[in-house]
Amino acid sequence: MSFTDTSRPPSQGDRRRWFALAIVMTAAFMDLVDVTIVNIALPSLRADEGATLSQIQWITAGYALAFAAGLITGGRLGDIHGRKRVFLLGMGGFTIASVLCGLAVNPEMLVASRILQGAMASLMVPQVLSIVHATFPAHERGRVFGLFGAVVGLGAVSGPLLGALLTQGDLFGLGWRSIFLINLPIGLAGLILGRAYITESRAPRALRLDLVGVALVTLGLLMLVYPLTRGHELGWPLWGHLSMAGSLVVLAVLVAYERRKSARDGSPLIELSLFRVNSFAAGIAVQAVFGIVMGIFFLVWTLYLQTGLGWTPLRAGLTGVPFSLAVSVAAAVSVQRLVPRFGRKVLQAGALAMAAGVLLYLWAADRYGLDITEWQMMPGLVVMGAGMGLIVAPLTDAILSGVPREHAGAASGLISTMQQTGNALGLGLVSVVFFGVIGEPVAPERIGAAYAEGFRHSLGWVAGGMVAIFLLMFVLPRRPSHDTEEATVPEPRTAGEPEPDLVG
Structure with missing residues (x-):
């Protein structure tokens, strides 16, 4: 297909858009699985390679930082040079970087390869939302973002399980390396199918980087x-x-x-006029705080389960299944049935549910101590997962609902940037809220108690973050509005002409 400008979505009879959706969703799935796979394999990687605590943090934070730093640029490059072209470039680079991670000979090479992987993901991921935004008409996007939420839940389920199976199963004697090398066949398939089915789109007027x-x-x-x-x-x-x-x-x-x-x-690079759209400005603030609390929770939870409680990667991975299933189910229901009826209240209910789930988990961890079982963790995890599902899918639609198609790439880049910046900040804060509590070094006989104490302290921060998200959501619109989007793509303006008001 040629790289041609398109400012309108394909006709509703064009079935290629659903193939294109499957391809870009696969890319989003690959990125999400990569993060969760790495988390579950970190303790094994530390034991096998002798990585320091700082290097363990940088295996995750380096990816998040490179991802965050490049997302706005990646979104704008898609607007300028074509979203399909930049998406395929990012997917190819992500696949190559994954292979380099799998072939790393020491922790330093792995950290460097992860940073490269994050940089390539920053080209690929912003195009996912902007391709959806440019391909589907407004009235279909609720359904599409419902599917997106289900993919998020599926990725959350698959990542820990796949990471545990590959790490503990020692497939072909590769150990933890297989968690990265599995991206090779997925990436190659995405490149081949993406060239055939994704329709090119870019901003309707010429832009410069x-x-x-x-x-x-x-x-x-x-x-x-x-x-x-x-x-x-x-x-x-x-x-x-x-x-x-x-x-x-x-x-x-x-x-x-x-x-x-x-x-x-x-x-x-940053379209400041987007911040006049109330749904966008409030939504990215929510994304940032959400990224912080999730960055803290998932890394600390992995260390708590495997190092503190001494569980195997497979047992730790299976423990996350109830959480992930709850995310997937709640995400699908929230967009299709709840948000059209209750609007913003659904997202706020999700924030309160997540906070309640964290407090329930905190109570169980405190009561049962190091003898806690998966069944005793399950109620808190299910409530947390259901709350997250109520947030993740409708939040994206709420943020983008008032954004003109011309700025879809820039807006998508900003959304992902705030989330990933928050995630990187959360991973950095692990030094304060977790390692700062347990202290280093820890005597072998105290590791379990110290990690359990650090985990409980971290959960308090996560619960506080969810309360802050609940309050920020009062600024979101009561219901996502798609009324003006199709007609508010601004005309090209000359230098010095004031920016259009996107709210009205």
Whole structure:
């Protein structure tokens, strides 16, 4: 297929759009599975390769940081050069980086390969939402995002189980390496089918990549996340505090520059006019906090189960199945049945349910201590999973509901950037809320008690984050609106012309 401009979705009779949806959903599934697979394999990887605690954090945080730093750029590159083209480039690069991870000869090479993998994912993932946004008409997107929520749940189920089976099964003697090499056949199939079925789309007017904006956003995120991740290990040096404070200055300069860039030539990296859309501004704040609490929970939970309680990867992976199934079921029901009737209240109910599930899990962990079983964990995990399912699928639709098609890539990049930045911050905060509590080194006879104490402390932070999300959701629209979207794609404007108001 040729790389042609399209500003309207294919006709409803075009069945290729459903094949295209399956392909981009597979990419999203591959990215999600990769994260959850890595989490479940971290203790085995640490034991086999002798990785330090800092390197363990960087195997996850390095990916998240590279992902976050490149997402806005990836979304804008899709707008400029074509979403199909950039999606396929990202998928190819992600597949190659996965192979490098699987062939890593030491922890340093693995961390570097994970950073490359995150950078390639930042090209691939923003195109998923923007291809959906540009391919499907507004009235079909609720159904599509319901499917997306189900895929999220399926990925959450498959990742831990697949990681446990591959790690503990030692497939072909590869051990933990197979968790990365499994991406090779999936990536190759995605590339072949993607070329055949995805329709190209890009912004209807010519845009240019804002290289200064790219440099500023990357520098600001690095200055914030790097010292947070390394702080505990290095004893919280002065330069780390100065770097985190300086990141706020860099981000403020970024906003000022993007405002001038938009007025001058209309090709900013970050489309600031998007923040006038109330659903978008509030939604990405929710995404950021949600990313923080999930980044904390999943890494700490894995360490607690396998290192603190001494469970095998397979047992730990199976323990997460009730949570993941609850996410998948609740995500499908929320979009199809609940949100059309109750609107924003569904998302807020999800936030409160997650907080209640965390507190229920905290109570069980405190009562049963190191003798806790999977069955005693299950009630808290099921309630948490149901709450997450009520949030993940409708939140995406709520955020994008008022965004013009022209800025679909930029908006998708910002959404994913805030989520992944939050995730990287959460992984960095593990140094504070978990390792800062247990202290290092820990005597062998105290590992179980220390990790259990750190886990309980971390759950308190997660519950607090969910309450904050509940309050932020009051700013979201009562119901996602698609009324104006089809008609609010702004006309090209000349330099110096004011930005259009996207709210009205």
